[in-house]
Amino acid sequence: MNNRPATLFIPANTGIFVPSTTEAWIIRSGREPVPAPADPEDFWSRRSHAVAAALASARREDDARADDQVPPEILALAEQAARAWDMKVTGMTVAATKPEKGWGAIWRIETNRGTRALKLLHRPFERNLFSIGAQEYLVKQKARVAPLVPTRDGKLYTVVGGRMFIVAEWIQGLRQAPKETIDGPEMLCYGLGEFHRRSRGYQPPPGAYHASRLHRWPRVYQKLRTKLDWFEHLARAYRDMPASPLLLEVLPRFRNQADEAIRLLEESAYRDLIARGDQEWGLAHQDYGWSNGQIGPDGKVWIIDLDGVAFDLAFRDLRKLITGTMDDRGDWDVGWMRAMIRAYNEANPLEPAALQVMLIDMLLPNEFYKLVKDALFDPGMMLDATMVAALQRLLVTDERKQRALAELGLKRRR
Numbered sequence: 001m002n003n004r005p006a007t008l009f010i011p012a013n014t015g016i017f018v019p020s021t022t023e024a025w026i027i028r029s030g031r032e033p034v035p036a037p038a039d040p041e042d043f044w045s046r047r048s049h050a051v052a053a054a055l056a057s058a059r060r061e062d063d064a065r066a067d068d069q070v071p072p073e074i075l076a077l078a079e080q081a082a083r084a085w086d087m088k089v090t091g092m093t094v095a096a097t098k099p100e101k102g103w104g105a106i107w108r109i110e111t112n113r114g115t116r117a118l119k120l121l122h123r124p125f126e127r128n129l130f131s132i133g134a135q136e137y138l139v140k141q142k143a144r145v146a147p148l149v150p151t152r153d154g155k156l157y158t159v160v161g162g163r164m165f166i167v168a169e170w171i172q173g174l175r176q177a178p179k180e181t182i183d184g185p186e187m188l189c190y191g192l193g194e195f196h197r198r199s200r201g202y203q204p205p206p207g208a209y210h211a212s213r214l215h216r217w218p219r220v221y222q223k224l225r226t227k228l229d230w231f232e233h234l235a236r237a238y239r240d241m242p243a244s245p246l247l248l249e250v251l252p253r254f255r256n257q258a259d260e261a262i263r264l265l266e267e268s269a270y271r272d273l274i275a276r277g278d279q280e281w282g283l284a285h286q287d288y289g290w291s292n293g294q295i296g297p298d299g300k301v302w303i304i305d306l307d308g309v310a311f312d313l314a315f316r317d318l319r320k321l322i323t324g325t326m327d328d329r330g331d332w333d334v335g336w337m338r339a340m341i342r343a344y345n346e347a348n349p350l351e352p353a354a355l356q357v358m359l360i361d362m363l364l365p366n367e368f369y370k371l372v373k374d375a376l377f378d379p380g381m382m383l384d385a386t387m388v389a390a391l392q393r394l395l396v397t398d399e400r401k402q403r404a405l406a407e408l409g410l411k412r413r414r
Contacts, residue, residue, distance in 0.1 A: 070094060074103055074120065081165035082118055084151040084158035087111040098122055104307070108170060115170040116149060120163060123307060128164050129208035132156050134199070134283055134309045135168075141198040144191070144302040146171055171302050174294040182336055185325055186343040188293045189318065191301025192285075193347025196314040199282035212311035214274045214281065217361075221265060224369055225258040231372055234379055241383035246391050247372065253398075254365040260412065261364040267413075268360055269353035270313075278311035285309055288317045289324060315354055318344050319361045327367050330393070332400035334407045341408075359410040367401075368394060 070078075082089050091110035095117070098104035104122030108115065121128045136156060138145045146168040148156045157166045177184035204210060232251055235244040273281075285292065286308040296302045322340050326332045344350065350358070371390055375382035406412075 070097055070105055071103070074105065077161045077163055078105070078107060078118060078120060078165065081120075081158050081160045081163075082109065082167075084153075084160075084165075085149060085167050086152050087113045087116070087149075087167075092118070109167075115172065117146065117168045117170050119166050119168065121157075121166065121307060124209070125159075125164060126207060126209035127211060128157070128307075130204050130211045131307050131309050132166060133205040133208055134202055135306050137202045138195070138199060138283075138306075143195055143198040144296065144300055145195075145306060146302075146304065171296055171304070173297040174302060174304075176290050177293070177295050177301070179290065182339050185321070185336065185340050187295065187301055188288075188290070188321060189340045189343040190347045191293055191303065192288055192317055192321065193344040194301075195285065195303050196282050196317070197348040199309075199314070201279050202283060202311075203279070210311075211309070212278050213284070214278055214311055214313065217265060217270060217313075218262070221258065221262045221364060224364065224366075225255070225262060227369065227373070227376075228255050228258060228365075230376060234375060235383070238379045238383055241379065242385045243375075243383040243387035243391065246388055247383070250368075250391060250395060253395075254368045257363055257365045261360055264360045264363070264412070265357070268357050270357050273313060273354060273357060281311065282314050283309045284312035284314040284317045286312070286317070288321060313354070313357065315344075315350060315358050316361060319358050323362055323366065326401070326404075327397065330397050330400075332397060332404040334404045337404060337408060355409070356411060359405055359408055362401075362405060363410065365398075367398070 078092070079089075082092075089109050089111050093108045095106040095108045097106075102122045103120065105120045107118040109118050121131075123131075132148065135145055135148055139147045149167040149169065150156055151158050151167075157164050159165075177187050179185075228251060231247060235241075235247040235251075238244050285303065285306070287305065288303070292305045293301050293303050318341070322337055325340070326337065329336075341350070341355070371394055372382075372387070375387070
């Protein structure tokens with residue numbers, strides 16, 4: 001019998017709990033793994049308890065204050081920023097916050113010029129310039145996105161305290177598309193196709209970061225494949241946790257899917273498609289869904305929250321919307337999937353080669369990865385009986401997913 005301790009490879013600076021019985025190696029970007037330093041007092045064990053206590057304290061703190069509360073220093077910056085626009089603010093209400101991303105926030109503001117949105121952007125300056133330029137371009141192309149309001153000096157943003165703010169017109173009467181029938185997904189898909197079509201030809205303004213994911217697909221696929229190996233090391237290190245045996249049992253299935261997706265992407269028309277360039281494909285929203293695509297008073301889909309737009313094979317937005325909808329439903333209904341693709345095609349036709357690449361992207365085991373990824377940060381909590389039930393459900397739905405991909409025409413090598 002082999003009594004050697006399990007070996008766990010972990011990314012640097014992740015704070016993963018590693019028990020003293022486990023040999024740990026730190027993965028460093030672009031360099032060879034190195035052994036984690038030994039600690040006779042089992043620092044990681046103590047840290048895990050400290051992290052759990054901190055999380056519990058944070059949850060209590062979150063419960064004790066309103067979800068829309070922002071730090072006073074952030075509010076002060078927002079009030080100062082609003083003075084850069086030719087308007088008199090009579091009321092401010094927090095509409096959304098992103099405290100986990102360097103404090104981004106959106107306020108609904110009432111002004112003498114109507115209702116508007118004041119937004120604190122959380123990304124780097126040059127990246128913000130890219131999305132601001134994109135929003136302005138989309139408005140000029142008649143896309144259904146909120147128009148930006150220039151400042152008193154004609155700029156589309158202002159900087160206060162090193163933070164960038166924008167103001168946009170508030171689109172009144174937005175509501176979520178219905179999820180119960182296919183009508184809602186069809187509306188979202190048609191609206192997405194319009195958005196993609198109208199985004200073609202965008203040229204970022206001078207000084208903007210060139211945000212493009214067009215050439216990144218192979219790296220993204222390989223990165224996910226590498227992380228699947230991490231889950232095996234994790235399950236072996238925590239072999240006594242309820243979900244570890246099942247996780248080890250199902251990992252080969254999803255590793256094979258990832259390997260096949262990597263191979264099929266390399267053999268596909270992907271390289272020919274991306275050779276057409278950024279402007280030909282236009283912008284992908286990157287976070288499109290039921291919250292960021294909403295129905296306006298005109299009955300059409302308006303697209304909001306454009307901070308993350310980037311050049312890409314834009315139909316990846318469609319893939320995410322379809323797989324997210326199907327994963328939520330759990331049935332991978334081919335009729336729904338076909339209807340969603342058909343609605344998108346009405347606004348922005350997908351050529352056969354692009355459809356095939358999208359189906360390959362669906363094959364990648366994103367649903368499995370999203371389910372288990374948090375176990376890397378808190379295996380003692382995540383690899384519990386709840387995870388067992390979730391994995392069992394995923395196995396059932398993945399069978400349906402594979403049948404659906406076959407019916408939709410995914411060409412797999414025999």
